[in-house]
Each structure stands twice: as structure tokens, then as C-alpha cells.
Amino acid sequence: MIATLVLAPLVCGLVGLLLPMRNRPLGAALGIAGAAVSLVLTVLLLADGTRGEFSTTWARFGDLGVTLTALVDTRALLMSLAVAVVALCVQVYSVGYLAGDGRYGPYAAQISIFTGAMLTVVFSGDLISLLIGWEVMGACSYLLIAHDRTLPEAPAAAVKAFLVTRVGDIGFLLGIVLLGVTAGSFRITEVLAAVPSMSGTTVTAAALLLLAGVAGKSAQFPLHTWLPDAMAGPTPISALIHAATMVAAGVYVVARLFPVFAASPTALAVMAAMAGVTLLLGALAATAADDIKRVLAWSTVSQLGYMMAALSAKAVDAAMFHLLAHAAFKALLFLCAGSVIHAVGGNLMSRMGGLRKDMPLTFWTMTIGLGALIGLPPFVGFFSKEAVVGALHAQPALWLAALLGVALTAWYSTRLWLLTFFGRPRDASVHAHEPGWAMRAPLLLLAVPAAGLGVGALVADYELAHLGVELVLPLALAVLGVAAAWWGWRRADGGDPAAVLGTAGPFLAGGLGLDTVQDRLVVRPVRALSRAVTLVDVSGVDGAVNGLGRATTGAGAGLAAWHRATLPRALAGILVGAVLVTVTAVVFA
């Protein structure tokens, strides 16, 4: 059943790639079917209580085996549930959102493969198969971000997404190899069992190497730069990447391999520092962006920082709670943003405004999503974020950063809400309207967990969802952020509250100039090195070969010319030769 669950979207995707490109109905049906099968099977598995490890040998390299192992636990099944729900919503939503697209078949197929790859990561009980799902996701994100052929920046954004994550994956591969070779097996259960017997250096090295890969996939500083650019992909793809696949994979893998990280205080400290920087960086960059998707993208960076912060404080369940909550409300937010973009015909908030009346459904669902993002009760974000913040008491610096992040999140979320839905319409040419049912249904479906998952957990007496006096401080900061944004909006007479940031605004919106840093520190040196090496290879190595050839030819020609001697020199030569032969004969006789 697990195999079918993972393979259904993969097979649907591979078949879908071979279909004629313009066959929309079949492409859409295959995509929806793959996600639906996964969803149904996940629910069945959750219900029937199947748990445990299912393993079979896959490949052998000498005495090192690679297995196909499924490691099924409740955490994996909950993650799988989130993946399947979001994937299904995205598939259905895309039917409406990409109504005029001439290449729907491959698009839907790539989403299916993406989903299957994420499910591979979720259930993998072997590091090698985990790596396969991990990398295939990178390739799918590359293909899907580059999908829109009308956007000139899309191919560059796609390459950036793949390469930045691939840089992290150098570490991920080496970490896996180190663990596998040291433990003598790639099976996760066996590797984790071997961790206590490994030397401290090995564990720390492996944890830090894995962390590099996690930073790439989960967009942690300094490998976060690809995520905002990845907005060039179609909006449903953003929902998929930000909510349930790709970025979620990093956090999930840390949770799954947590004993490795827990055994290395150094790795946890690095993780904590990374998380603190990331959550503030993302929140700051989100404050000034004008592109509605970019605001949401930066908010993802920031929220991922919260999850990593929880992990660094060994609060694995809190991180997973926030991950699942985030999957619900971020997918909802992106799909709502897609609905707005669909209606307005552009991403810029400076062209939006007053959409509340024409798009009531989008307005209310997005309000739920933003409420959850801010962490307002009773939405799910209130409970999950508090679980994270509450876990950070032992690390004062990280705790303060998280609290500051709460206020910033409230500020930029409110700004987005006001600029999009309130005030006067800023662009008279926009005639907003609600989208069709294919796009409306996913919004309604996702609004349910975004609104009610937290209360549901509270009712079900889940230990992390609780009410208490320590909730007052984050809540007060959130309200403060909301009020500040509202005040700024009123002061600017319905204009952009980010005006208070002045010249700092564009700098923040540009991601604090880190793209430039990355360009100067990595991209340009590699290019220069490439040119230098080419020069050495062509002029030096090949030059030596060609030079040797020319020298040989030259020497041959010279010798030939010398042989074509004139008569006196030839006679003299013969005479000298005769004398030499005679003398030799006499001497050695």
C-alpha cells in the first residue's frame, strides 16, 4: 500500500510526460488521479494503524547495500496527508489558473512527479532513496519554475533554484555518504542506532554537512536566495513549493534524522544561529516588497526560520506542528494570491486595492490565511507559533528574535491585507471578479485546516496546543504589529505603510543585498576560474601537445632539408664517414 501511495503520482507523472502536449483533459485527469490516490491511501493508512519498517534489498556495491525501505510512522503519515491535500488542491486549482496554457500535459505531469518525489522523501527509510526523492524534487522545481515562457526572468530563476539547492546538496550527499560508510548501512534505523557509537567529530561533520543540504532546500540563510526568485513559477507551483514539498523537505528530514543532530551540540548551535538570522531576514525583507507573491515568499523564509529554531531547541514536535500548520495556511495564501493575480492581471500590490467587495470569497479565505500567519486566535498559526516560541525560552537571543519576528510578521501581513483588499482601487483598468469553481473549491478546502486545525488540536487535547498566560506576550506583539501597520496605512491616507521605511524600503525588499554578495563571492569567482582554467587547458596543455607536433614536423623538415645536400658537402660527408669507419675498424679490431 505504501508503494502504491508513493508510486501512483510518479507513474501518473511519467505517463503524463509521454502524452500529446495539448491533451488537457487527460493531463489534468492523470494529475488529479495521482494525488487523489495518494490522499485516499494516506487516510486509509492513518485509519488502520499500519506502522513500522518495510524493507527490501535494492542494490549492492560490494558489502554496502542499498535498500528500498519504507519507514511508516504517524509523523510521516501526517506529512504525507499534508502533501497529498496540497498537491490535490494545486492540481485542481491549476485547471482553472492555467486555462489557456498550451503545455498543460507536461505541467501536470511534473507536479505529479514532484509530489511523488516528496512522498519518497517522507516515507524513505533509506538514505539513498531519500536522496533520490530529494534531488528529483530539485529537478521538478527547476522545470516548473521555468514553465512560464512569457516571463523572461523565469529560466534564470529556475537555474538559480536548482543550483543554489545543489550547492547545499554537495554537503547533503557527503553527509549521507559519511553516515552510510561509518554505519556500514544506509538504512535510517541502522544509521541512527549506530550514531551513539560514532566519534564526536564524525557525527558533527555529518550533521553539519546534512545541514548544508537542509539549508539549501529549506531556504535558510545563506542559501535562501533562490526562494524569492522562484516566484517566477506559476502561482500554484509556488503554493506547492512553499507549503508541502521542497522547503518542507529540509525541516522534515532534520526531524527524521534528529538523533544525528541531537548528538552534536555544535550542529544545533549552528542551526540556531542560522534559524535566528533567517527568521528576521525573511520578515524584514517581506516588509517592503511590492510583489504580493514576494511578500509571501519572504514570509515563508521567515516561517521556516521558526521551524528550524524549534528544531535547534530540540522541540521536534513543535517544529512539525508549525510545519503542518504552515503547509495549510501558506498553500491557502498562495492560492488566494493566485486568485487575486488572476483577477488583477499582475502581481504588484501598487495596482491592487479595494478588492474586498468584488472578491468576497478570496477576501475571507485570505483573511483566515493571514490571521493564521500572524498567529491570531483561533487560527492554527496561533497555536503552532506559540508552541515554537514557547520552546525557545532556554535560548534568550533566539527567543527575542522570534518575538521580534512575531511583530514584524503581523506588520507585513496586515500591510498586504490592507493594500490588496481595502481602500480605493488604484488601477481603474482592473475589473476584479471571483475565479471559477476549480479555483474556488481549493480555497474553501484549505481554509478549513488553516482556521480550525489549532482548535481541533486543542479539543483533541494535543499537548502542544494549549492556552495559558505565556501566550499573552506574543499575542500582544502581534496586535502591536497589526496596529502599527493600520496606523501607517491611515497616515499615508490609504497608501503604502512601508513608506515609513524611506530609503531602507528598496534595500529590504531586495533581500538586504545578499544576492549581490552571492554574485560577488561565488558566481563571479567561479566564472573567472572557469575562464582561467580554459585558457590553461587550451594554451597550456593542448598547446604543449600541438607544440610537440609542430616541433616534430619542424625537426623532420629540417633534417630532410639537410639531407638534400649540395655535391661538395655530400662528398665531404662521405669522406668523413669513410675515415670514421676506417679509424673505428682499426682501433677496435
Added chain:
Amino acid sequence: MTTSAFLLVGVLVAPLLGAVAALLLRGRAGTITATVAAALTVLLAVPMFFSRGVVKPVGRGSGLWHEVDWTWVPALELRLNLGVDGISYPLVVLTALLTLLCCGYLVWQRPERANQLAALLLVIEVGILGTFLAFNLVLFFLAFEVVLLPMAAVIAGWGGPARRAAALKFALYTLAGSVLLLVAVVAVVTQTGTADIGRLTAEPGLLSHDAQLWIFGLFAIAFAVKSPLWPLHTWLPDAHTEAPTVGSVILAGVLLKMGTYGLIRVGVGVTPEGAAAFAPALGVLAVAAILIGSLVCLSQIEVKRLIAYSSVGHMGFVLLGIATLNEIGLQAALIGNIAHGLLTGLLFFLAGAIKDRAHTGLLADLGGLRERQPWLAGVLGFAALGSLGLPGLAGFWGEAFAVVASVQRGGTLWTVLAVLAAIGGALTAAYLLRLLRRVSHGPQAATLAGAPEARVPELVAWSPLVALALLLGVMPMLVLGMSADAVAALTTGAVTP
């Protein structure tokens, strides 16, 4: 005649007769005859697996599936000693398959004097298969040499504008390597009195330690030229850039594998102590090849030259696997060999198809392939993703497990090599994505306006490679399972200095 002899001799005779027939029958009939002969070779290669005698090797002994051993020229220790085992069989199938696809491609493409070109391809096939099957060192050398001139003729006869210089460079460079191989072969035969590779492998003590050192040095240089190993690689970009499509496919797909195969079968097999002594140097050069090949690719401006240089990097991973001299590394090298043959063969087919349409290979003049030729762009994307080592496709296993083998070997040097090789993997992704971005994405280039989409015969030629790259990615045991016993035997009693 036994089944073994029939199959082993048959796979050599079929293409040889086919070549003669293709030359005699002029025009299209010749090309079709050649294709039939190539198909027959495939049909003879396939049953080798199903009728194999399963012999588990003892110690360093050989576990041949089939063997034939006939006297030929006793004075030179030359015997027609052919054999196939799990190390050579995948390469035999790859050679037969690629030759068939190339001959079929010629039937469709109809270049000038296609029958002669097909005949030369078949002669090359005889040489390559002979190299993979020979278990007599002198025979191995002969087969190794047979390949050289026909390949040079293919480049010189059907190549691009600078074909003559490229062909000459290819011929002279690889000939220089072969001279060293001849010296080494003669040295082994005179020192031990036998040219039986099986026996020499089983009893490495026949050669003294010192003799093994310098003989392996000669072997290593000869095979390094063929593989090619940096810095002996510079014949390759020129040869590839100028060679016709089918020439490039055979060259990259299987001809380079003669070098790596020779290094495993003869280098590691006959002179294990020499291999152990030179392993660190080989590893360093292999990693240098990975990094330098990838960096050079990043600033290439011509599509075929780029793919040619990518071979230097990919073969670097294969050579790194060999250099580790452990089971994991050799297995990784073998599957890496096959994967590179499939994926780079496919890439050269595609590069040829693009050049035929655009009449240029300059990246600056290409672009927007996916606009009007989505299938061509799709297959190109698949080949590029496979070539960058995407897990789930064939290229992953060889590259990832070369790194595993290097870490397994342990110590500072090999750990550093593993890290550098992994970095090379990321650079590989960088240049292949750059290739896709220049060729497939963006607005359609003027050179591609009105160019046709991939045609059915082209898709037929490519689809086996696509299918096998996916199949090997999902089921690596297809290759690994065959070679496991033979590799275990070869690493038995491996000496590490």
C-alpha cells in the same frame, strides 16, 4: 562448435562480414545490410546472458560465462582466447546496441557514401568487441589497435570543416598511447611467458613487484590517453567537435570505455601491485579531470565541444572509482561507464540533430528550442538531467558511489578527493543547466526558425537510450548484479600500500 564459441566468435564475425558486404553492395542496400549485421550482433550478444555458465570465481580466478581458446600464432603467444564475464558483458551489449542505432540512423539520414561509413562503424565495432572479449593480452592489443584507423577515417571522411587536423591528432595521439601498450604487453609476455589474462590475473605473483610498477605505469598511460584522463585528453574535444554525429556517439559511447575497461581488466587485473602503488596519483588526476572538465565546460561556446569536455569530467568519476581499488569503486566505475555511454551517446545524437537543423553549434546563435520543437527540447532536457547525475537516472549511481568508495577508502587524501568530486558534481549541474538555458529556453533563435520537430526515425534511435537510462536508474542491479562476483574476485587480496 559449442554454443560459447558460436556466440563469442559470432559477435565478431557478424559485423566483420557485414562490413565487407556493406562495402560491396553500393548505396542504400549497403547501409541496410550493415544495419542487419549490427542487429544480428545484438541478437548474438543477448543470449550470452541467458546461456551463461554460472561459475563463482575462486580467489582471483576468472568466472567466465563463456570461453573459447584456439591456437592462432604460437610464436607470438597469440591465441584466439575470447571470454565474457559480468565486467565485460554490459559493455558488449552497449557496443552492439549503439552500433545498431548508429547504422539505423545512417539508413534514415543518408549522408554521402553512407555504406562506407556504416562499414567503418562495423569494423570499429569488431575492434571494440574484440577488446572487451579478449582474454589473451596480444589479442587484446590487436583489437585495441583495430579501432584506431577506421575511427580516424570516420572523422576525416565525414567530419566538419577542420576534420583532417582533428583526425590526424586523434590518430597520432592515441597511437602514441598504443606504443606504450605494446611495450607493456611485450614486457608481460617476455617476463611471464604467458599472455593469458585469466592466468595472469589469478597469479599476480608471476610478475615481480618492480616489474608490476613500471608495467602498470605503461598500461596506465596507454589507457589514460584513451579514457581520456587529464592532462592527456586534448585529442578528444577536437575529435568530437569535428566527427559526424554517429562518430561522436560511438567515440563517446563506447570507444572511451576501452580505456577504463583496459585499466580494470588489464591494469588492475594483471598488475595489481602497480595499481595499488599508483592509485593515489590516479585518484588525484581523476579528480582534477572532474573539476577541470566541468570548469572548462562552463565557458564553452559550442555545443558539441561542451559535451566533449563533459566526457572528461564524467570519465573522471569513473577513473576515481577505479583508483579507489575497492569493490564499491570498481562497481561504481562499471555502472558509470554504461551510464555515460547511454547518456553522452544520447547527448551527441541530440547535438547532431540540433546542428543539422540550425547549421550552427554556437550557443550564442541557439535558443528557444522548446518553442517549436518541444519533443527535441524534452529529450535534451532528459539527457542533460541524466548527465548531471540526477538520482533516479543511470548517471547517479556511478558518480555518487565513486564518492562513497573514496570516503570508504578513508584517510585525508581520499576524503579530500571525495569532497572535491562532490563539488565537481555541482559544477556539472551548472554547465548542463547553462546549456539548457542557452539552447532550450528564451525566445526562439533565428537559426531555428522553421526547423522541423524531432522526426520519428530520430525518436526511434533515441528512445532505447532514454528507456535504458531510466531503467538503469531505477534498477541498477541489472548491471551491478552481473559484475558483482567478477569485481569481488578482482579485488581479492588487493594490496594497499
